[in-house]
Amino acid sequence: MTTSREVRLKRRPVGMPKPDDFELATVEVGAPGPGEVQVRNTWMSVDPYMRGRMYDGPSYAAPFQVGEAMTGGAVGEVVASNDPAFKPGDKVQSMFGWREVFNAKAAEIQKLDTHGLPEQLFLGALGMPGLTAYVGVKRIIDLKPGETIFVSAASGAVGQMVCQIAKQIGATVVGSAGGADKVAFLKEIGVDAAIDYKAAPDLTKALLAAAPKGIDAYFENVGGEHLEAAITAAKTHARFAFCGMISGYNSIEANTAPKNLVQIVGKQLKWEGFIVSTYWDMMPAFAKDVGGWIASGKIKTKETVEHGVENAASAFLKLFSGGNFGKMLVKF
Amino acid sequence: MTTSREVRLKRRPVGMPKPDDFELATVEVGAPGPGEVQVRNTWMSVDPYMRGRMYDGPSYAAPFQVGEAMTGGAVGEVVASNDPAFKPGDKVQSMFGWREVFNAKAAEIQKLDTHGLPEQLFLGALGMPGLTAYVGVKRIIDLKPGETIFVSAASGAVGQMVCQIAKQIGATVVGSAGGADKVAFLKEIGVDAAIDYKAAPDLTKALLAAAPKGIDAYFENVGGEHLEAAITAAKTHARFAFCGMISGYNSIEANTAPKNLVQIVGKQLKWEGFIVSTYWDMMPAFAKDVGGWIASGKIKTKETVEHGVENAASAFLKLFSGGNFGKMLVKF
Numbered sequence A, B: 001m002t003t004s005r006e007v008r009l010k011r012r013p014v015g016m017p018k019p020d021d022f023e024l025a026t027v028e029v030g031a032p033g034p035g036e037v038q039v040r041n042t043w044m045s046v047d048p049y050m051r052g053r054m055y056d057g058p059s060y061a062a063p064f065q066v067g068e069a070m071t072g073g074a075v076g077e078v079v080a081s082n083d084p085a086f087k088p089g090d091k092v093q094s095m096f097g098w099r100e101v102f103n104a105k106a107a108e109i110q111k112l113d114t115h116g117l118p119e120q121l122f123l124g125a126l127g128m129p130g131l132t133a134y135v136g137v138k139r140i141i142d143l144k145p146g147e148t149i150f151v152s153a154a155s156g157a158v159g160q161m162v163c164q165i166a167k168q169i170g171a172t173v174v175g176s177a178g179g180a181d182k183v184a185f186l187k188e189i190g191v192d193a194a195i196d197y198k199a200a201p202d203l204t205k206a207l208l209a210a211a212p213k214g215i216d217a218y219f220e221n222v223g224g225e226h227l228e229a230a231i232t233a234a235k236t237h238a239r240f241a242f243c244g245m246i247s248g249y250n251s252i253e254a255n256t257a258p259k260n261l262v263q264i265v266g267k268q269l270k271w272e273g274f275i276v277s278t279y280w281d282m283m284p285a286f287a288k289d290v291g292g293w294i295a296s297g298k299i300k301t302k303e304t305v306e307h308g309v310e311n312a313a314s315a316f317l318k319l320f321s322g323g324n325f326g327k328m329l330v331k332f
Helices: A049-053 A119-123 A128-141 A159-169 A180-188 A203-210 A225-233 A276-295 A309-318 B049-053 B119-123 B128-141 B159-169 B180-188 B203-210 B225-233 B276-295 B309-318
Strands: A002-009 A022-029 A036-045 A074-081 A091-094 A101-105 A148-151 A172-177 A193-196 A215-220 A234-242 A270-273 A303-307 A327-331 B002-009 B022-029 B036-045 B074-081 B091-094 B101-105 B148-151 B172-177 B193-196 B215-220 B234-242 B270-273 B303-307 B327-331
Touching (some): A002 A101, A002 A309, A022 A101, A022 A309, A074 A119, A128 A159, A128 A234, A128 A276, A148 A225, A159 A172, A159 A276, A172 A180, A172 A203, A303 A309, A309 A327, B002 B309, B074 B119, B128 B276, B148 B159, B148 B225, B180 B193, B193 B203, B215 B225, B309 B327
Parallel strands (some): A148 A172, A148 A215, A172 A193, A215 A234, A234 A270, B148 B215, B234 B270
Antiparallel strands (some): A002 A022, A036 A074, A036 A101, A074 A091, A270 B270, B036 B101, B036 B327
């Protein structure tokens, strides 16, 4: 028997989640049954989309159940195997995050070949957030060299990849982030104009100053004021990719923006929401392109790392207060 | 010299336009100069988009100038010609609405072949509103047989055409309009479910009752509550065509809806705004399809007719109070 700690949803958060909406529990994990594999996680991911799974009701991802361990992306190592496809020491990826040790059927975990890269990259730049950025820029927006793209939450897990993929395509990039350190990082990774939205008295004016000819594309992670600014700065036929709208995830009152939505008609804007899982077909191209750019140093990645499953909930909460910088991870 | 009355913009309306934002003036029109044609209008169109031209500032259509006659779609008859391409009695179309008689260069007017149909149809079902409906349904939404489309302002100039083009395609149509007479008309033209939004205590519930499996497409003429209901009722990958948002055209306070915009991500919605003038390439197909359906009686059209240029401004104002039923026209 092995002891494992796990984070459970104690109650459905109302508004901004609080630490005591979660609870840490200790469970005993027996030997893996036939066809099962036992994995000890080394890293887990916290992502904004998990907030949506804390609500009850139908959505694109099934809701977390109260009293049960939550799930999410994780990387770990096989410690015992009762299936011929895995052996102790194998690195694996799974959706069994939020816990230290688990047994799973062999089909529920995937072997991870890191190609010599740090394994946690496969929860960030080379994982779901990176693929999300790649799909949004390449498929949804279809960004062209010489175009101008505006990226909100530009230093976040997805945003930093959007910025750098756009630069590889040859676009001009305007990024928004909160704080001087994040803005400095954006400049470091080649963003042409970086806006500190916390310091800008008027985000729309700041965007128009950064992109005086307007924007051809917008990558939406935030909602609210950012979306209004993007609408005002949009050129005719601009394309908007809607990846998420974190500003509203914890609202009790429904969100009211954007107030200038009517411009979607006159500017003939094209908006499209997307979920990365719809676009698994792009995984090989993504792995080749982005894997190559990372291996050759053309793309840099920023991480914030918290330690221990007991700090996973607080790591998650930091996503909503801007307390993360780059990809937020928990190391076990 | 001929006397002509014309409607001028007296001041830029603030909020809902009022009768005294306009003024009727009388001018003398001389004989047409070289290359010019003199036309007496028989019909003119009032359209919601004209409200946008009453604001100052850049938009897709140039603003009306204070103190000058407004412009817009009109049908008339040549009364004198100083150009070999036109002769008295020719029926013509032009953008010289809001006036009784005018001189224009031959290149500024178009000959109108009515194919035996009532000439005012070319300001409605066979004109700009009809083409708008055709572009939205066929090009922007690309509606397929068996799909379900929701149409707001469904008994209006554009909406009634959207409904009937969608029925010709073989779709299920849910239309919203205000009042029992409009709802009765929608049923007459084959709409599968008609919602009287003025009588429905909750538009979203009414839409979900009319389309329990959800909607594949939404044709947006209104904004506000209608858009929120459409978002809630949308199936995954639903397509929304944004033709206009009349509910907000007169707002002094910026509009706040839709409050459920975040669902654009999870439902992977595709939204696109459009301006009919971008799609003139569809005119021949439109004339063939819709002209054929009207000539054969498959498509019916509803008009509200006011009389005399002196009533043109009040006809325009009725567009915003639901006082029109079908295409609003002014007969001279």
